[in-house]
Amino acid sequence: MFARSAVRAAQPLKRNLLSRTYATEPTKSGSSNTLLYAAGALGVAGAGYWYLSSSPSGQAAAAKAKDVATGPPKKAFTGGDQGFISLLLKDVEIINDNTKKFIFKLPEDDQVSGMAVASALLTKYQYEGQKPVLRPYTPTSDEDTKGLIELIVKKYPNGPMSTHIHDMIPGQRLDFKGPLPKYPWSANKHDHIALIAGGTGITPMYQLCRAIFKNPDDKTKVTLIFGNVSEKDILLKKEFADLENTYPNRFRAFYVLDNPPKEWTGGKGFITKELLKTVLPEPKNENIKVFVCGPPGLYKALSGPKVSPTDQGELTGTLKELGYSKDQVYKF
DSSP states (O other), rough: OOTTTTGGGOOOHHHHHHSSSSSSSSSSTTTHHHHHOOOOHHHHOOOOOHHHHHHHHHHHHHHHHHHHHHOOOSSSSSOOOOOOOEEEEEEEEEEETTTTEEEEEEEEEBBOOOSSSSEEEEEOOOOOTSSSEEEEEEEEEEEESSEEEEEEEEETTTHHHHHHHTTOOTOEEEEEEEEESOOOOOOOOSSSSEEEGGGGGGGHHHHHHHHHHHHHOOOOOEEEEEEESGGGOOTTTTHHHHHHHHOTTTTEEHHHHHOTTOOOOESSSSSSHHHHHHHHHHHHHEEEEEEEEEEEEEEEHOOOOOTTTTBOOOOOHHHHTTTOOOGGGGEO
């Protein structure tokens, strides 16, 4: 669906687009930096632990302090020659008519997943007498979460793994292996990144956002463009809205729907050249990165497909037409 022409973009889109520039003045309620400074002041005063333990950046700082005292937590997945690990399905939450959240228990309650940013896990199941089915997924749980991982999985009509997982009930098990390294992230690696996603391609983008905005030292600006069929398909919308409200100077999200409701004020149609030209960081900026993840049609229209997990392939499509180089684009 993403491969259709840019002429499908509706006029209301123009009225809702923000400029490339971000506001530099703090909001009346205070910027994220203000909150961080306040947290530091409370800590000096001896009353900051509650604040630190109740905010994302504070949780990271508290976890780091605890690691210094007790050593880093054990990792369930260590990569390398580690084989598949069988995890117990603890709970299932329905998100919409074709998407669920699956919560799996790690082998030990005090373990973290061992996931790096950005990375994925390989899932596997095999019926007797048949070839194994393998599929990578990016967990949506935080890398510091102990004792469990969460997967958001959309069921596709011809998707053997997504169908298998959707048929699972608590108490059953699924095999996992990883982490599978993707794009190694470090604080301030780029001044500005753009995340272009379709459907469940949003999960690695969310992983990046979590890492950036929970780190008080990371000042990266982020622009998200997220295309879906209908409003119910917008995954993690609340989480992204929270980021947009908390970091208005650094995070912007643009949503595009193929079949929007009548009251929809966002983008209509598909992710178009006009939209990308308006909201993405300029290709002439040296330290930027554009990430792409979604169904085959999205890759075909915007960036061209990747050849293999280790070969990004040539850059084609809309991003090339807009002047971006192969080095400026990463395909998950």
